[in-house]
Amino acid sequence: MSQKKLSIRIDGELISALEGQTILEAAKANGKYIPTLCALEGLTPVGACRICIVEVSGVGRLLPACTTPIQEGMSVITNSPKLTLYRRISVELLLVERNHVCAVCVSNGHCELQSMATALGISTVRFAYNYPKLPADLSHPRFVLDHNRCILCTRCVRVCAELEGAHVWNITSRGIHARVVSDLNQKWGESASCTNCGKCVQACPTGALAEKGRAVEEMVKKDDSIRSLAHRREVQA
Amino acid sequence: MKRITIDHVSRIEGHAKIVILLNDEGQVTNTEFHVTQVRGFEKFTEGRPYYEMPGITSRICGICPVSHALASSKACDAIMAVRIPPAARKLRELLHCAQIVQSHALSFFYLSAPDLLLGMDSDPATRNVLGVIAAHPELARDGIELRKFGLQVIESLAQERVHSSWVVPGGVNSRLLAATRDRILSELPAAKTIAERTIQFFKGALDNYKEEIASFGSAPTMYAGLVDAKGDLQLYDGGLRFRSATGEIIEDQIAPEDYANWISEASLRESYLKAPYFKPMGPAGGVYRVGPLARLNVADRCGFPKADAELNEFHQRFGAPAHSSFLYHYARLIEIVYALEKMEALLTDPRILEDHVRATAGVNSLEGVGMIEAPRGVLIHHYKVNDEGAIVWANLIVATGHNNFAIGRSVQQVSEHFIKGDKLQEGMLNRVSAVVRAYDPCLSCSTHAAGQIALRIQLMNRSGEVVDEISRP
Numbered sequence: 001m002s003q004k005k006l007s008i009r010i011d012g013e014l015i016s017a018l019e020g021q022t023i024l025e026a027a028k029a030n031g032k033y034i035p036t037l038c039a040l041e042g043l044t045p046v047g048a049c050r051i052c053i054v055e056v057s058g059v060g061r062l063l064p065a066c067t068t069p070i071q072e073g074m075s076v077i078t079n080s081p082k083l084t085l086y087r088r089i090s091v092e093l094l095l096v097e098r099n100h101v102c103a104v105c106v107s108n109g110h111c112e113l114q115s116m117a118t119a120l121g122i123s124t125v126r127f128a129y130n131y132p133k134l135p136a137d138l139s140h141p142r143f144v145l146d147h148n149r150c151i152l153c154t155r156c157v158r159v160c161a162e163l164e165g166a167h168v169w170n171i172t173s174r175g176i177h178a179r180v181v182s183d184l185n186q187k188w189g190e191s192a193s194c195t196n197c198g199k200c201v202q203a204c205p206t207g208a209l210a211e212k213g214r215a216v217e218e219m220v221k222k223d224d225s226i227r228s229l230a231h232r233r234e235v236q237a
Numbered sequence: 238m239k240r241i242t243i244d245h246v247s248r249i250e251g252h253a254k255i256v257i258l259l260n261d262e263g264q265v266t267n268t269e270f271h272v273t274q275v276r277g278f279e280k281f282t283e284g285r286p287y288y289e290m291p292g293i294t295s296r297i298c299g300i301c302p303v304s305h306a307l308a309s310s311k312a313c314d315a316i317m318a319v320r321i322p323p324a325a326r327k328l329r330e331l332l333h334c335a336q337i338v339q340s341h342a343l344s345f346f347y348l349s350a351p352d353l354l355l356g357m358d359s360d361p362a363t364r365n366v367l368g369v370i371a372a373h374p375e376l377a378r379d380g381i382e383l384r385k386f387g388l389q390v391i392e393s394l395a396q397e398r399v400h401s402s403w404v405v406p407g408g409v410n411s412r413l414l415a416a417t418r419d420r421i422l423s424e425l426p427a428a429k430t431i432a433e434r435t436i437q438f439f440k441g442a443l444d445n446y447k448e449e450i451a452s453f454g455s456a457p458t459m460y461a462g463l464v465d466a467k468g469d470l471q472l473y474d475g476g477l478r479f480r481s482a483t484g485e486i487i488e489d490q491i492a493p494e495d496y497a498n499w500i501s502e503a504s505l506r507e508s509y510l511k512a513p514y515f516k517p518m519g520p521a522g523g524v525y526r527v528g529p530l531a532r533l534n535v536a537d538r539c540g541f542p543k544a545d546a547e548l549n550e551f552h553q554r555f556g557a558p559a560h561s562s563f564l565y566h567y568a569r570l571i572e573i574v575y576a577l578e579k580m581e582a583l584l585t586d587p588r589i590l591e592d593h594v595r596a597t598a599g600v601n602s603l604e605g606v607g608m609i610e611a612p613r614g615v616l617i618h619h620y621k622v623n624d625e626g627a628i629v630w631a632n633l634i635v636a637t638g639h640n641n642f643a644i645g646r647s648v649q650q651v652s653e654h655f656i657k658g659d660k661l662q663e664g665m666l667n668r669v670s671a672v673v674r675a676y677d678p679c680l681s682c683s684t685h686a687a688g689q690i691a692l693r694i695q696l697m698n699r700s701g702e703v704v705d706e707i708s709r710p
Binding site: 103135216218 | 284285286288289291292293296400402405406410597599625626627
């Protein structure tokens, strides 16, 4: 059964997309770029980071492209001074919330948060740094969780639940107190459900999850394997 | 009682002030050397994975990040209980020699040359590196070239000049390419020529500094530095040797992990900088110096022909051990000659090109100590970790720390010699600062601080009123 085709406009250009696609998917399929941070191909979108916000004609608020399904006749703007401002603010708030000290981070030079900040031209932030005192969980023999670098994108939660099927990770508490936890808030090294597969590490966009022993700048993530796994799963389904 | 405050001391790395107390006759009764910054690296690294320490602790300093990265990596090697591959060791040594060359060139040409070449009493407005360029353009160019050489070697090995992440626990993270080796080798002769020319120039000018040599911290102390099993000068590795003021070896081949048996740290009321001393003799008797002068006093030989010839001449001129802290400048130049010869020896060893440059392991020891000779002297990084590899305790003893007591004494000696009466003179003020500069102290490192230095000196009467003041930007 073929899916119904819908006609929408992205940045003024008339595009034909499939019903059920999100704005992000439709844009991607037609070679249009919308910046993202928490989205990872193959995982269920959650709209956690608000970087992919777009303007939709007739809607008074900005909508996340990753979770908003397209509708017939929708007109979307992906880039405007207003959007850039709000995207910047979102990234700045991520930067001030925890201790993102790029210079001594294992992911320096290979970090999606850092690249996004650079792409948005963030050289300084307008808010006061929060400097929370956060621990790093070094209990796992192969991997490290550093809450200082976590942006709560939940890629680790989703990749573990959806691709590995182990669902080790989850989010505890709310708002500024939210943290990634393994199992029922145990140390990662004591998790009975972790299969040590490392998908969470490769899916993590920052240095929050890293391989143990990687020195500063040495953690290069390989999320291609996650994309290809996700793709195979879709083919089998 | 009157009180003179020099705040800040200029042309040093970091922030310091000097307080000089005078009696009613205008004679110096006491001096205090204050290091005014606190940084807290030992505290805020608690909980971090040990293998992040080379990256974090190298941020202590922008002049000698290489030294911190190396000492830290050596401490991490000890935690991993690995012997690093031979090529990695040679590459680390090569990087360290380049660091010594660039740091010593900075100290001599940029920070101290204004005093040495333009005179202690010259106009403070031009007594800076720009004044040196105007008055002695060839020498200034040599200084820039030599420092550039050191920095470019660092860059070609480590990809970045400052704060690179090439040195890692277990070795280094990439091998040396033959083309890079050949390029460094081709640039070495020019660097050697500059080093040779500068040392000849300095030796020719030594007669101009007789008063400084006699009064700049010439009180005898013990000396500490690293030497190998044969007693040769070592910068990267080796055991710690203490030599007495009269030249006898007191202790030799102290392994890094045993440092705490021989070195204790005192806390001073006036300073954020801790003051280490030789433990068996207590804080009063256990004053020792480290750094270029100390290293040349401690070692029997350099192990390379040109450096050894310079070392012999040095001791012939000033005795063994040579005590004046003014001679730190001279010693720095000899060490540049040494470092360049050592670099050549390392680069012509074919094993330096081997592929295997990194050993890997987890936590095999819950404690590790790394000890090297940073440009300013012995640098010790000491970490304790838990089973998971998180830092639970850290202690860093840096070169300027070891020299803390000695700097204090030198300040006292220079003040007593040059300050007479209660009228402040610019030349006097500068000599007090210059003796501190002779040690090339890195206060940024020592308090694990950084920034621009200005200078203000105030003379106050007993009730705290300022009776005279000199300041410069």
